[in-house]
Amino acid sequence: MKLQKATCFALFAVLELAADPTRQLAAAEIANKYGISLHHLAKVLRDLARARIIESARGVGGGYRFIGNPKRLTLMDVIELFEPIESDGADGEHPRPNTSVGYALRVVLNEIDELSLATFRSITISTMLKIVDQRPWLAAASGRKPRKRAARV
Amino acid sequence: MKATKTTAAVDAGAASRIRPALAADVPSIIALDEEVTGLAKPNYWRDMFELYGGRHKERFFLVAERQDRLDGFVIGETRAWEFGSPPCGWIFAIQIRPKGRLKGVGTQLFNAICDSFRKTGVVNVRTMLARENTIILSFFRSQGMMAGPFIELETTLD
Numbered sequence: 001m002k003l004q005k006a007t008c009f010a011l012f013a014v015l016e017l018a019a020d021p022t023r024q025l026a027a028a029e030i031a032n033k034y035g036i037s038l039h040h041l042a043k044v045l046r047d048l049a050r051a052r053i054i055e056s057a058r059g060v061g062g063g064y065r066f067i068g069n070p071k072r073l074t075l076m077d078v079i080e081l082f083e084p085i086e087s088d089g090a091d092g093e094h095p096r097p098n099t100s101v102g103y104a105l106r107v108v109l110n111e112i113d114e115l116s117l118a119t120f121r122s123i124t125i126s127t128m129l130k131i132v133d134q135r136p137w138l139a140a141a142s143g144r145k146p147r148k149r150a151a152r153v
Numbered sequence: 154m155k156a157t158k159t160t161a162a163v164d165a166g167a168a169s170r171i172r173p174a175l176a177a178d179v180p181s182i183i184a185l186d187e188e189v190t191g192l193a194k195p196n197y198w199r200d201m202f203e204l205y206g207g208r209h210k211e212r213f214f215l216v217a218e219r220q221d222r223l224d225g226f227v228i229g230e231t232r233a234w235e236f237g238s239p240p241c242g243w244i245f246a247i248q249i250r251p252k253g254r255l256k257g258v259g260t261q262l263f264n265a266i267c268d269s270f271r272k273t274g275v276v277n278v279r280t281m282l283a284r285e286n287t288i289i290l291s292f293f294r295s296q297g298m299m300a301g302p303f304i305e306l307e308t309t310l311d
Contacts (some may be wrong), residue, residue: 071255074291095310114284122290130297 001116007082009036009044014078015132017066018052020127024063044082051081068125075128076120087119169217169224169258171265174206178180178216179224182248189248201228201246213269217249217258225249227262231273236303242270242278263296282306 003011012034017025027045031038045064048054079085121128174182179202187193205214211231217224227247233240244266249259270278279301282289 021261054230118284118287118290121287122294124291124295127291128294130295 003079004083006040006044006047007035007079009041009080009097010048010082012036013041013045013048013064014066014073015113015128016054017064018068018070019132021066021070024065026063027046031062044135047081048078053078070126070129071124073122073125074123075123076117078125079115079120088112105107130132169219169253169261171215171217171261174202174214174216174226176202177193178202178223178226182216185223185225185248185250189251192309205230211273213266215262215265215269217253217262219253219258223250224253224258225262227266229266229270229278231270231275238279238303240269240273240275242273242275244278244280247292259292260296263293277301279303 008047013030016033017023027042028038030036030045031041045054045056049064053066053073054064055067056062056064076085130131159193179199182202183193183195183198202214205212205228213230214226214228216226225248227244228244229244229246231240231242231290232238246262247259247262251261267278278298280298282293284290
């Protein structure tokens with residue numbers, strides 16, 4: 001699974017801003033932190049603002065802040081704003097000659113797609129922030145148990 | 154997921170009381186499930202209570218109660234060596250009253266059954282659910298659960 005550059009930038013920005021919804025960040029601050037193009041990020045931020053996930057504040061100290069519902073907004077909600085992401089079904093772009101092998105290959109690729117979609121649909125921004133906080137990649141490297149932040153559902 | 158020690162962040166004012174299910178709870182459980190799924194399954198839930206509501210030390214049927222009203226329930230069991238898996242806690246049913254959601258009831262039930270599993274000596278908790286069941290899938294993910302090492306497969310019998 002590979003996401004397009006704009007989608008990744010959007011997820012970086014949403015997660016960065018959602019970590020503290022009271023905080024306003026300038027596009028340049030986010031671009032610097034993630035080492036990404038300010039020009040490209042600015043366009044992505046405009047799209048996120050149009051979708052009412054973030055909002056911009058003008059003037060001194062202005063910037064962007066998160067205004068979505070982190071317990072309801074999913075990765076899929078953000079991804080879908082920037083790229084089509086759906087199971088191929090019968091009209092996908094995979095090579096699909098009208099042969100038994102072509103159809104069988106499509107069945108397997110669709111199985112993979114369906115799992116990916118279910119994953120993106122089920123992970124909210126709130127859950128992503130917990131994963132960020134727990135840093136499971138560090139625990140895996142050191143053999144330690146990941147930290148667990150209290151949850152409320 | 155690893156059954157690590159957790160701290161439930163539950164609003165004290167809104168917290169439900171978690172306790173083992175009683176026979177008197179079964180009608181409320183049947184009604185709650187029917188409210189959520191739209192399908193009444195009285196015999197199924199009576200059987201579930203017979204199997205999991207007793208004193209078997211590795212089977213758990215817990216309910217969340219607040220002001221004499223059933224807010225939800227969870228059922229699970231510690232199982233060993235199915236699919237070659239070492240002993241592991243399995244959660245195979247959880248329901249929260251729709252109007253009682255987003256108040257920490259699910260988290261309380263999840264934490265309570267994890268504590269019960271922990272007492273049986275297991276360190277992993279597992280569940281399985283439909284890919285389309287986004288609400289419950291999101292709930293378990295919010296509790297830190299992620300895809301495990303097993304894949305469910307099935308086929309249609311001719």
